[in-house]
Amino acid sequence: MLVGVPKEIKAQEYRVGLTPSSVREYVAAGHSVLIERDAGAGIGASDEVYRRAGASIAESAEEVFQRGGMIVKVKEPQPQEWRQLRDGQILFAYLHLAPDREQTEGLLRSGCTAVAYETVTDDHGGLPLLAPMSEVAGRLSIEAAASALKKPAGGRGLLIGGVPGVEPARIVVIGGGIVGTQAARMAVGLGAEVSILDRSLPRLRQLDEMFAGRVRTRFSTIEALDQEIAAADVVIGAVLIPGASAPKLVTRPMLKSMKRGAVIVDVAIDQGGCFETSHATTHDHPTYDVDGVIHYCVANMPGAVPVTSSHALNNATLRFGLMLASEGLSGIRRNSHLRDGLNIHRGEVTCEAVAKSLELPYQPPLEALAA
Incomplete structure (x- = not known):
């Protein structure tokens, strides 16, 4: 899969979705990584460092969103970003949808599959990506x-x-x-x-x-x-x-x-x-x-503190991100922890807590994936 990493555009956000170390892991697993120019500047990682790790450099966020089969971010997509998401594309990022109706409706309209870091679970009932x-x-x-x-x-x-x-x-x-x-x-x-x-x-x-x-x-x-x-x-x-x-x-x-x-x-x-x-x-x-x-x-x-937090976040998300890149929707069907992370799928809210908070219809993840 081609994994796209846009530069974060939220105010004063310097983290990056994939560090160079994580890029090497994706490339070693057979994936291609396309990262927007200067996306790693906030953690001191130049485009040349990303090239050496195996990534290609995109000149714009538009190119990343157009070409990426999966988009890996840190913070929730901003309006200009969710408008570029499309049907069949996987978004892997923090979303925090419960208090954010505008973003939720934007993701629903996009038709994308959105997996939220903050609701992915582990075997102990914890939230390992949060x-x-x-x-x-x-x-x-x-x-x-x-x-x-x-x-x-x-x-x-x-x-x-x-x-x-x-x-x-x-x-x-x-x-x-x-x-x-x-x-x-x-x-x-x-x-x-x-x-x-x-x-x-x-x-x-x-x-x-x-x-x-x-x-x-x-x-x-x-x-x-x-x-x-x-x-x-x-x-x-x-x-x-x-x-x-x-x-x-x-x-x-x-x-x-x-x-x-x-x-x-x-x-x-x-x-x-x-x-x-x-x-x-x-x-x-x-x-x-x-x-x-x-x-x-x-x-x-x-x-x-983007250097500390980007590396800490990547340490936690890498295993799940590789699973999504390798298996796509099949990985979400197979892995209950990724299913817990599924918040939006092709126009349906698939996280019950989000649906209740925003008073929107809820469809269980497996039903949405089957449909």
């Missing part, structure tokens, strides 16, 4: 919070770890999954006072053991949220329902109880965000103020 970016975003969330807490940025003027004789910042992490765990790890390492809220008692036990009592764990109730948010200097939103819109756990009235200059980092913004006052921002303008609370809601946080 995990590496969750690790990156979780760690970055504390760096972002530290910057936003500074007085010139509108924050309270706190140093996260404090100094001897001055108490550190109090950081509340909502959600004890990969994002929340990595955020807590960074915050603890900087010396912050950290609380993690989650609704899974087994997970809270794991976290208590993992951090050896260095974080406070609380079962997440409305009352617990109220109490923790009112006392917090930073709140990290790290809640995920696979494929679905994130629940709005923190309402605007709750926000009024927060300290002036406190910071919210909504890592769930790709799925709509878990704060009622959240809306997506970019690295160009990452924050805004609501009721005196600084909101950081960048929708592609890992794009700020």
Whole structure:
């Protein structure tokens, strides 16, 4: 199969769908790779490096979309990209369709087969293609919070770890999954006072053991949220329902109880965000103020560290991408984990969580593939 890799065009997105190392793997497996000129510039990979890996260089994104049987991207296609997708073409990328009706309808009209990184599963019920970016975003969330807490940025003027004789910042992490765990790890390492809220008692036990009592764990109730948010200097939103819109756990009235200059980092913004006052921002303008609370809601946080995140992402996606390139729709039929990743197929929504979130008709993947 000819695998096409366009340059990412989302604002301040420097990652690339295939690294040179991954290109070598595709070529060794008998595939051709066509990559848009300068697509790897953000990770320091020149066109010549890609040529040596076995890729051909396209002069435009249009050429990539016209010729590619499978398109490998990082972020969801932008309007000018989904208009170039076609019937029978496979798209392999992050999609985050649940809060994005416009993109969903664009993909439905295209007739393409869209496999979303964020809903591909593994044998343990995990999300292996989402995990590496969750690790990156979780760690970055504390760096972002530290910057936003500074007085010139509108924050309270706190140093996260404090100094001897001055108490550190109090950081509340909502959600004890990969994002929340990595955020807590960074915050603890900087010396912050950290609380993690989650609704899974087994997970809270794991976290208590993992951090050896260095974080406070609380079962997440409305009352617990109220109490923790009112006392917090930073709140990290790290809640995920696979494929679905994130629940709005923190309402605007709750926000009024927060300290002036406190910071919210909504890592769930790709799925709509878990704060009622959240809306997506970019690295160009990452924050805004609501009721005196600084909101950081960048929708592609890992794009700020493209070398780390591109390689981490490729390590996770390579096996599935090779399967799609070699087997096409047969691979999706055969492999249940790829079927879980199938969100759109030839004008049908094949992810139940997306269909429910957008109130669209749902067709089970195997039925859609058979049709």
